Amino acid sequence: MTNKIKIGETIQDFRLRDQKREEVHLYDQKGKKVLLSFHPLAWTQVCAQQMKSLEENHELFAGLNTVPFGISVDPMPSKKAWARELGVTYIKFLSDFWPHGEVARTYGIFKEKEGVSERANIIIDENQKVIYFKKYPGHELPDIKEIIDVLKKHQ
Template sequence: MTEEIRVGETIQDFRLRDQKREEMHLYDLKGKKVLLSFHPLAWTQVCAQQMKSLEENHELFTELNTVPLGISVDPIPSKKAWARELGVTHIKFLSDFWPHGEVARAYGIFKEKEGVSERANIIIDENQRVIFFKKYPGHELPDIKEITEILRK
């Protein structure tokens, strides 16, 4: 298993497609903060709450010069249907489906046995340096207030 990413490191770049099949290149977001919000699987209760909290706070993220991205190993068609089901229109849901979990593996948060990522939040600053990294138990909803407090600093 790859070593976990650490605060202070420059994040490894990636290219993933979102629920609209549009390619997202992480390094294109230089100059903005980015919240990488990893969740194990779409269509599950805590993951749905996690992604809805991003959508509900999208204006605040914009004010804080931050791009929130939801990431899981689900395929693009599933991400598209799930975003529609949740009423998510502002947040990009990225598919780390193929190569399976490649981004989660690169950051050391892929669970081999289950074939999914950990539930985790990674915040990077405008220069792609990690300023926050936290894993959560699978059943625990990440605290959005904790995230926004970090972003305000």
């Protein structure tokens, strides 16, 4: 599968619902940087660590004018229960459940055979241009320090 995410290009818009059933429109975030942190499935160990690292750094993200989102193909009720289980209150978990994996497919990071997204981080700037894109092996926890360094570099 070819990547549809290219550094310097404008990211394609989406609308997804979060764990509170609230609609999130990507282009409403214009004027802020956005971290789209894709993870394959809720309720798994590495995905939990990935989402907790976003929550633990929520103040730092705010100080860097950045809105982080956790995104997977899990349905909203699962996202809600998982956020509660993890103690996540600041980070929005977006459900790319239906049409199944549509946003991940649009960005070229959907794994057809498994029915989940790749583990990936995409950072867009205040004008919705991609400034960072990285895929990770499924078992590898993304380095939050690397993400923060990229955000600091693009202040």
